[in-house]
Amino acid sequence: MATRTAAQAREQAKVEYDAFVAACPSRRLLDRISDKWVALVLAALGGKCLEQGPGYADEPRALRYSELARLLAGVSQKMLTQTLRSLERDGLITRTVTPTVPVTVTYELTDLGLSLHEMMRALKTWAETHMDDVLANRADYDERVG
Template sequence: MPTMTAAERRAHEKREYDAFLAGCPSRLLLDRVSDKWVALVLAALGEGGPRTGDARPGAPMRYSELARRLAGVSQKMLTQTLRTLERDGLLTRTVTPTVPVTVTYELTGLGHSLQGLMREVKTWAERHMDEVLANQQEYDSRDVR
């Protein structure tokens, strides 16, 4: 195995994780974080869980709180999303042996680093929705031949 200089190593790493390349593994991560439920779960967890008695931003949230916060998410989709985020190291799942069992979810440091971006995307979408809808309406009304 040949020895690489620091510059060669950086060049190799840059090549290895270039999302513009078809075989780059970072594409899988981009695909995952572009999912609406991932974005909304991260945004919700970043806001904290007032029903757990801790309304601090980033406070743990129970499964049922997340389900209520994310209107329209199915139990199956929320469970899959949470498992995937836990597997990726973006959140932790804590089971407390109470009756009934209490399960909470909390962002990890890695999750917090992504959560801010996801919240900004959510906020951008909310702020610009009227403009996007107007553009869609204008586009759809064009006489395209």
């Protein structure tokens, strides 16, 4: 049996990523990106987050923490901070600190984040478009079962 280096083993594992396998690291990534706050942060940074009003943008742009907090109604400071840190760690967003008074911190999608944003925006649009159907199906189910 041939001996493999650690680098060769890692390269082979990349080829074999399979989220259906419990130990696969891609499963943890799926857990992270399926979080509602991740989806909404990506949508906000990617533009077209609101069709009207103060958050409207039709292309990706940098946003300050306070702008994100305002757009994401209901998100706690702790949850937004944790979400932004995890996205930065995964390379999906960048955090830029500008030495002004007070200090300005902005967040922006990376190329990797932009590629995920397209899918997340489609998912958000699907959810908004089909919400009435889902609610009707839930009511029908509850009536039959309950």
